[in-house]
Amino acid sequence: MDVFYQHVFNELNxxxxxxxxxxxxxxxxxxxxxxxxxxxxxxxCKRPFTDNKVRHHCHISGKFxxxxxxxxxxxxxxxxxxxxxxxxxxxxxxxxxKKRHLQTTAEWAADQYEEHFFLPIIFHNLKNYDxxxxx
Numbered sequence: 195m196d197v198f199y200q201h202v203f204n205e206l207n208x209x210x211x212x213x214x215x216x217x218x219x220x221x222x223x224x225x226x227x228x229x230x231x232x233x234x235x236x237x238x239c240k241r242p243f244t245d246n247k248v249r250h251h252c253h254i255s256g257k258f259x260x261x262x263x264x265x266x267x268x269x270x271x272x273x274x275x276x277x278x279x280x281x282x283x284x285x286x287x288x289x290x291x292k293k294r295h296l297q298t299t300a301e302w303a304a305d306q307y308e309e310h311f312f313l314p315i316i317f318h319n320l321k322n323y324d325x326x327x328x329x
Contacts, residue, residue, distance in 0.1 A: 202315065212254065219251040219258060226258050233261035238270065 222230070230249060235242050237250065237260030246264045251257060262270070 216253050217256040219249060220256045222249075222258065230258075230261045236261070236263040236266055238262045238266040 230247070233243075233247065239262075241263070243263055247261050248264050248267045250259045250262045250267050250270060252259055
């Protein structure tokens, strides 16, 4: 089990490193511009646009995905956790003269949530006692 846990945490660190940097959206092609201008419903919630129509894009590759409403775009956007912002947060605390305080478990969990992605691990076909030692 220790080897399994170590492997999962190594994968988590690699995934966090890849996703931590926010890539700007690539320039539109003529086809993408036409698709965006012609869109009348959100590509996520499938409702007509009521507020601003925005360009939803992949924050890893920078590719345009689909037009969506601002509300959906904000919900689909990952939490801001770029390395630069993390460093800015530390520098701001140091400039203010604040010392590091003892974190509660809830504060630690909130920091972990903001700094790392949730990596779901799904087991299937766990019949009888095949994996009772995991659970």
